[in-house]
Amino acid sequence: MLSREEVIHIAQLARLELTPEEIERYREQLSAVLDYFAKLAEVDTTGIPPTASVLPPRSVLRKDEPRPGLPREELLANAADTEDGQFKVPPVLE
């Protein structure tokens, strides 16, 4: 069973604010799911490579040529706050 502190730590890593009720609920639910996952340990994977891609290996390199991107005003149009053609955020440091 995950501890309360572990759930809080995971939520911090993931930048998620949780209410006390959520912390308790996720503690139970995530613990149940992780218990179920424990069955993976019974598979002998000695010498088995991890899957990097399900597709045949191939080169995906292309020439690095400059191309026009999307217009700045279209990309800023969905932001909650902008100023002078840039995304605006609250202070990072005080």
Add this chain to the structure above:
Amino acid sequence: MTWTPFASVAETLRALESGAVSSEEVTRAYLERIANLEGRVHAFLSVYPDEALAAARAADARRMAARRHPDETLPPLLGLPIAVKDVLAVRGMTLTCGSRILEGFVPPYTATAVQRLLDAGVIIVGKTNTDEFAMGSSTENSAYGPTHNPWDLSRVPGGSSGGSAAAVAARMVPVALGTDTGGSVRQPASYTGVSGLKPTYGRVSRYGLVAYGSSLDTVGVLAPAVADLVPFFTLMAGHDPRDATSMDLPVPAVDLTDAVEAVQGLRVGLPKEYFLAEGMQPEVVQAVQAAVRHLETLGAQVVEVSLPHTEYALPVYYIIAPSEASANLARYDGIRYGPRVGAARMWDVFYRTRGRLFGPEVKRRIMLGTYALSAGYYDAYYAQAQKVRTLLKRDFERAFEQVDLLAAPVAPSTAFKLGEKTEDPLAMYLEDVFTLPANLAGVPGLAFPVGFDEQGLPIGMQLMGPHFREDLLFRVAHAYQQTTDWHTRVPPVAR
């Protein structure tokens, strides 16, 4: 000729070509159907009636103009209305992914798969409901309310492409696009009695598809009959320089003529693990076995095969997909798009926006993935899951040395009641037990109806084939539908 409302794609296209019906009339008929049923089904997150009718009139004008210039070739799907799952970007139409965190977001570009269909002349009437960020198996995880199964409005349509499946089943559109990361096209197709394709990973560009599990995500399509899916798949498939995982391979034309004869001598494998799962509804097993016997009467050779690592697909998937999601969803921070929950400092903007605007299942998966990738747990979870994934992939490779394709149930049961599994995440995950392996191995899967249970709910079967052999799945499923009529049944609400 005349146009029968809600006819197949091929019949509607023929009626449009002959002038028996206009695109405006067809589009209006579907929009009326949407207006009549949407209050009960809730298949859509947005509908664009005025824009759709304007596009339909433009298509009609183009067709009229072409009559005076007989050598002009018209796009193949000109004037045909469709719906698009709301995880695919369409320029100028909201893209919410069923999430509050993207409420009001209007993408400035269009997904490649959708653009190819627009170039072929389709009209997009709206965006369909989905579990938030395609995470779910019932469409109950949509922040905008669940979709209801047209066969029984008290039941789920499956998910995550539940809006697309319900819209097609209720004949609110002739065709809808979906996406399939762990079964999200096939399982709702099965629950709503329609046909649905999950293509090979890398076959259809993911550019403009909002990323969930990037090594698993595929863009698929749903329609009543398998034959309706073919032109959409053929047009969407093929290399796109904007998606590095899209394969640069030719897309062969799919020839459905003589499909019934072509079943003769095909080797169909029944993976025994797909018939033994705990808690399986006996009617599902019986219907799939009957469908396989039907293929046998058409000349297929049916043999039992084994995919021995099937039972591990669920833990493997629910480690890999959330791990990928935890990275992919890091971009939703309230800065560049979507609403922001304000705070005095930037870090608190991140915590609050994400904590309050992501729904419970999305937060659950982000945390699962974050945990599986975190220091001290990486080897036990993520690394082990990727190794077992290799074994799952090898299971399929070995099977396809013995047989041409595999036939199996899509889900252990038919559609369940709304609310039945929302409090138990693991029970919900178990719905995906038969669809996850194809995503983990990257192979194509095609679901279609093969019967109904005692409560009148549809039962689906899936065919799975080797990488890039969608053509084979289409031909065999079409042969089945040429000689049966399950796919022609319409739910009472849409009659």
